[in-house]
Each structure stands twice: as C-alpha cells, then as structure tokens.
Amino acid sequence: MRSHLTNLEGRAGFQPRRLEGADSGASAPEAGRLAARVWIEGAMTNEWDAAQYDAKHAFVYEKAKGLVELLAPQPGERILDLGCGTGALTAEIAGRGADILGVDSSENMISQATKKFPALKFEALDAKELPFRAEFDAVFSNAVLHWIPEAEQVIAGVARALRPGGRFVAELGGKGNIQRLVAGFHRAFSALGIREPDGVSPWFYPSVAEYSGLLEKHGLEVRSASLFDRPTVLEDGESGLRNWIRHFRHSFLEKIGEPNALRWIEEVERQCRSELFKNGSWELDYRRLRIATWKGAADECRCYQEQPFT
Numbered sequence: 001m002r003s004h005l006t007n008l009e010g011r012a013g014f015q016p017r018r019l020e021g022a023d024s025g026a027s028a029p030e031a032g033r034l035a036a037r038v039w040i041e042g043a044m045t046n047e048w049d050a051a052q053y054d055a056k057h058a059f060v061y062e063k064a065k066g067l068v069e070l071l072a073p074q075p076g077e078r079i080l081d082l083g084c085g086t087g088a089l090t091a092e093i094a095g096r097g098a099d100i101l102g103v104d105s106s107e108n109m110i111s112q113a114t115k116k117f118p119a120l121k122f123e124a125l126d127a128k129e130l131p132f133r134a135e136f137d138a139v140f141s142n143a144v145l146h147w148i149p150e151a152e153q154v155i156a157g158v159a160r161a162l163r164p165g166g167r168f169v170a171e172l173g174g175k176g177n178i179q180r181l182v183a184g185f186h187r188a189f190s191a192l193g194i195r196e197p198d199g200v201s202p203w204f205y206p207s208v209a210e211y212s213g214l215l216e217k218h219g220l221e222v223r224s225a226s227l228f229d230r231p232t233v234l235e236d237g238e239s240g241l242r243n244w245i246r247h248f249r250h251s252f253l254e255k256i257g258e259p260n261a262l263r264w265i266e267e268v269e270r271q272c273r274s275e276l277f278k279n280g281s282w283e284l285d286y287r288r289l290r291i292a293t294w295k296g297a298a299d300e301c302r303c304y305q306e307q308p309f310t
C-alpha cells in the first residue's frame with residue numbers, strides 16, 4: 001500500500017529510457033518487465049519505512065482479509081498482487097495454492113517482503129506501467145489505488161494483464177475517506193496562519209459510479225461494488241495520529257520543514273481531537289470502496305488488443 005503503497009511521489013520528471021529487450025527477441029511481457037526494471041534503476045526514490053509499516057500500521061492488511069475471501073483464490077491460479085507492500089496478503093493468497101507475483105513501486109517494501117517470504121516472487125514495478133499481457137487469472141489490490149490519481153492508466157494495465165474471463169478484486173479509499181481528518185489538516189493551516197502548500201491531501205477517493213465507469217470503459221464488468229465506513233483505531237494511544245501522519249505524509253512534511261511540521265501536527269491533533277480521539281486512541285474515519293469485476297471475452301474488450309509498450 002500502500003505502503004503496500006504504490007507510492008509514486010518523487011517520480012516527477014522521470015523519463016523512461018529506451019527499452020532493453022526491445023531488440024533482443026524478448027517476448028512482449030518480458031520486454032515490459034525489462035523496461036520496468038530500467039525505470040526502477042533510473043528513477044525510483046521511494047522511501048517507505050517498511051519496518052514501521054509492519055510494526056504500527058498492520059491494520060492496513062489485517063482489516064482486508066475479507067477481501068481475500070472475495071477474491072477466492074484457487075490452487076494453481078496465476079494472480080498478481082498489485083501494491084503488495086510487505087507481502088502479508090500475498091502470502092495469504094499463496095497459502096491457498098495460487099501462483100502469485102507481488103509487485104509494489106516501493107523498493108523498501110519489496111525488499112522487506114522478499115526477506116519475510118523468500119519462497120514467494122516479488123518485483124518492484126510502477127502500477128501505472130504494468131507490462132503484463134493476458135497473463136493472470138486475477139489481479140488483487142488492497143489499499144493502494146487511492147495513491148494513484150492516474151486511475152485510468154492503472155485500470156488499463158490491469159485489464160491488459162488479465163486473461164479473458166479473469167477477475168479484478170480490489171479495495172481502496174472511497175469517496176469521503178478520512179474527510180474529518182483532511183478537514184482538520186486544512187483548519188490547522190488556517191489556525192496557524194500558514195499558507196497551505198500543495199499536496200496536503202493528494203489522494204484519489206472515487207465514488208462507486210466514478211470508479212465503475214472507468215472499469216467498464218476498459219472492458220471490466222462490475223459485478224459488485226460497495227462503499228462502506230471502516231472506522232480504524234490507530235495503535236499507540238496518544239501518539240497514534242502523529243505516527244500515522246509521519247508515516248503516510250512523510251514527503252509532505254519534508255517539504256514544509258521540521259519546525260512547521262511539529263507545529264502543524266500538534267495543531268491537527270487539537271483540531272481533530274473532539275471528533276477522532278475516543279477512549280484513549282485515535283480513530284480515523286476510513287471509508288472503503290470494494291469492487292469485484294470480470295474481464296469479458298477478447299472480442300468484447302477493446303483494450304485487450306496488444307499495445308506497443310513505450
């Protein structure tokens with residue numbers, strides 16, 4: 001998350017180099033993977049704290065076990081875990097007998113996942129540039145897609161990666177996710193008299209209609225979609241909210257500088273306490289969008305055609 005997060009911050013200005021593998025007789029998927037590795041070497045500056053993620057934010061995957069039930073992985077199926085983070089759900093799915101590949105744009109996350117689950121396959125990849133072609137029976141994703149505003153690019157890559165009849169099962173922050181917290185972020189800036197910099201709340205929280213429209217446009221038939229509240233209690237009592245902000249908004253805090261970050265976090269706590277601090281813990285107003293979609297037969301799906309990988 002994305003976390004297990006497909007964190008694309010720090011990638012601005014990135015220019016993909018010419019594909020290795022393009023002249024080497026590599027198959028399209030293989031050339032794509034080579035290309036993705038070139039991007040990683042050249043441009044990835046993700047610095048998610050994978051250990052902190054496992055220690056303090058494990059609720060991200062603990063809460064999503066029901067999503068694995070919805071995926072219903074079968075023995076022998078090839079499954080892609082998109083934004084696998086430190087691999088907890090990848091391992092859960094592998095435990096059902098599926099042949100799974102976990103991908104995440106954060107090299108820290110991939111390295112932690114590989115250490116934790118050395119028998120499983122993991123790879124650092126950008127979710128916007130999935131190189132796969134009709135290779136997977138299912139694509140699975142938890143708590144990642146709200147980090148990527150270019151949702152249509154991701155969905156197009158997922159649709160291409162699926163075999164006809166394959167399924168895409170995902171959960172992400174949905175419309176209204178953490179709206180009380182984000183309102184507190186804005187109030188804290190006003191209260192301190194600091195001009196609000198860009199990027200305070202960079203997330204994409206679609207409604208059922210908005211996301212379903214994008215999925216259908218790419219030949220993915222939506223068979224189930226729900227938007228529901230998931231109030232989420234953070235660990236570590238009083239420190240829970242500042243830990244969360246420091247983990248999930250670290251790049252933003254770096255931009256405003258440590259003295260401002262300290263003042264701002266304290267003010268956010270003050271602004272949000274009456275709504276979000278309950279019985280000695282911070283409880284965030286998470287809201288999830290959970291979808292299950294199927295890819296139609298090849299002739300129904302215009303995006304299924306092979307596209308040159310650039």
Ligand code: BEZ
Pocket residue numbers: 143146172173177178203248286287
């Ligand atoms: C979420 O999972 O909803 C989320 C996580 C980090 C930042 C924002 C939202």
